[in-house]
Amino acid sequence: MQLPESQVAVLEAASADEATSVDALAEATDLPPETVTGAVFELEDEGLVAVDERVDETIALTDEGREYAAEALPEVRLYEAALEAGADTDPVQMGQVIGASGLEGPQVDIALSNYARKGYGTIDSGEITADSDADPDADAEANALATLKGTGETPRDAVDVDADTLEQLDRRGLVGISETTVREVTLTERAVTELMAGIETAETVGQVTPELLTSGEWEDVEFADYNVEADAEQFEGGNVHILRQTAERVKDVLVGMGFQEMEGPHVDADFWINDCLFMPQDHPARTHWDRFALEEPTHIDDLPEDLVDRVERAHKEGVGEDGEGYHSPWDEDFARALALRGHTTSLSTRYLSGEQIGEIEPPARFFSVEKVYRNDTLDPTHLLEFFQIEGWVMAEDLSVRDLMGTFEEFYAQFGIEDIQFKPHYNPYTEPSFELFGTHPTTGELVEIGNSGIFREEMLEPLGVECDVMAWGLALERLLMLMYGFEDIRDIHGTLCDLELLRNTEVTY
CATH class of the missing domain: 3.30.930.10 (Bira Bifunctional Protein; Domain 2)
Structure with a gap:
């Protein structure tokens, strides 16, 4: 029996008694993994090897996940600060609690978006409360981060974390879940028989190259058989999204x-996005956890002065004989703030x-x-x-x-x-x-x-x-x-x- 050199190398390195991974075969044959993979599939078509595939999942903390594993989740820090401020008794101004928590930048929004979800308390009209019965020690996400702390990449089945918690951590970007397809190869009885009888290395060429044509060697070499029944590789072209x-x-x-x-x-000024819409500046939809404000630049320079005056008057006094407006604060600096x-x-x-x-x-x-x-x-x-x-x-x-x-x-x-x-x-x-x-x-x-x-x-x-x-x-x-x-x-x-x-x- 004659086979290409790569296939012969794989057969000689594989075993009939125990499965050998493609990576192990690549190391044993000194061939690239992709060459070994191609040879394995061709040998499988010939009935010489059996291939078993499985998908292995590994889990590892991201940089953000490691930070929270070391310090605490933002919502836990917010809850602890709220308790210190007495929010378990009476509502406390949220700015005061955020300042005491030491949270900054994106961590503030992360804490606010998860605080009520986990039952730590409520956030309403700029005030925060804390549920004294909440237990941060029972926080499944925090406990999962502690479990994964210092483990590096860990097999999924070796991690004692339930699927829902892991999915939530993945959604928050606190863990990375990697999937790897592992292929293991075992020799069939036919392969053992052929190896005992002796397999010759076929000097075959699988592709016509410019060098073969210009040198004339193509007339003397033996080309590998072309399997017209094999599945062609599928290429997905680009398309306009639906x-x-x-x-x-x-x-x-x-x-x-x-x-x-x-x-x-x-990106526009709050003036055009909300103030011109007769949206009061203390409307809940205009708070920082409902909009994406810009860090640089923070404000617009050019607004039509006459229009600004008319909009401000409508907010404060209303329009027409029966108009009353909102009788709420109106700040031009807030109107000039930039946001998406x-x-x-x-x-x-x-x-x-x-x-x-x-x-x-x-x-x-x-x-x-x-x-x-x-x-x-x-x-x-x-x-x-x-x-x-x-x-x-x-x-x-x-x-x-x-x-x-x-x-x-x-x-x-x-x-x-x-x-x-x-x-x-x-x-x-x-x-x-x-x-x-x-x-x-x-x-x-x-x-x-x-x-x-x-x-x-x-x-x-x-x-x-x-x-x-x-x-x-x-x-x-x-x-x-x-x-x-x-x-x-x-x-x-x-x-x-x-x-x-x-x-x-x-x-x-």
Whole structure:
């Protein structure tokens, strides 16, 4: 029997009595692991070896995980500081507790996002409480970090940590989980028989090279057999992401409905993002754990002074004879603070005020399909960044029926005709309502957007003298209704399901 040199080397190094790993065979034969792997599969096809595959998991703490294993989890430090401040008796100002905890930078947000989740207490309106019955010593994540401390890479089955806790630590980036495919080889009876009879090394060539052709040696060498029945290696080409394809489809639909597209910065002043929307500066959505503020630069320099004065007056005094405003603090320095936009309505305020492209005369229709950023808790329907379908119509005598009819026409273009509406409250629209659609797989109602008629307190400072109806719709939720996705993390982000994306048929 004749075999290529690499296959002969593998057979001679392998054993019929015990399995030998590919790495061990590579070391014994002095061949690269990939060469040994190829030879093993070819020998398996010939019935000369049996190959057993398994996936080994190893776990190791990340740098952040090692830091918390040595010091304490941020939420535990926050809880201990809250107890020291007496928050188990009465609510305490959160700034005081954070300062006492010694937490800085991102650790503050980490502590706040995990504090209530673990039952250490509550956080509400800038105050914190501590549950005296909470027990940090029973914190499963903290105990798991202590177990893994100083172990380096450890086999998963050797770690006494439950799967849910390990998954949570992995999601927080405190542990790294590595998967390695281990292949072990055992000689078959046929291989033993052939080895005893003697196997010759075949001087074969597996590939035609330029050197063989130019030297003429190709006429004298023996080429290896080409297995036309072997599975070819699969190559996955690039493709436009289904989310981007749907975004382009949305743009086409809205342009077809007579809308023009808006453009603007992803980083903007709180003035454009919230103050122009008649959002009070003490609104919970404007706190640092709901938005992503910029560290450098921190503030915008250029804001239209007259508009700033009018917006401030609307917040403090209201608009019109019956307007009262919020009677709450209004700080121009806060309005100039820069942050990643939490909604694309910042584009709407720029355009409606005339600052972006000049004064706009009614009737007018504008839209955008752009990314927004929110410090939400990740779950099947929420991400830290997502795409919002922003739109507004400026005209005389608009009504809620006009708004509902616009939605029905828009969603019908995507085969969705069961939109439901629910009254809602927004600081910047009145009346307001949320939109819901029925998920095609689960049958549950899924919130897909928010809308309403802009309030006078918002429009008057911007210089708009007619009605404006507006909305913010979620592009990812539209995909859920179109394709039956149940978890938006499957379609984009680090956990996306590539096979799902490759095999989903795009609908037009």
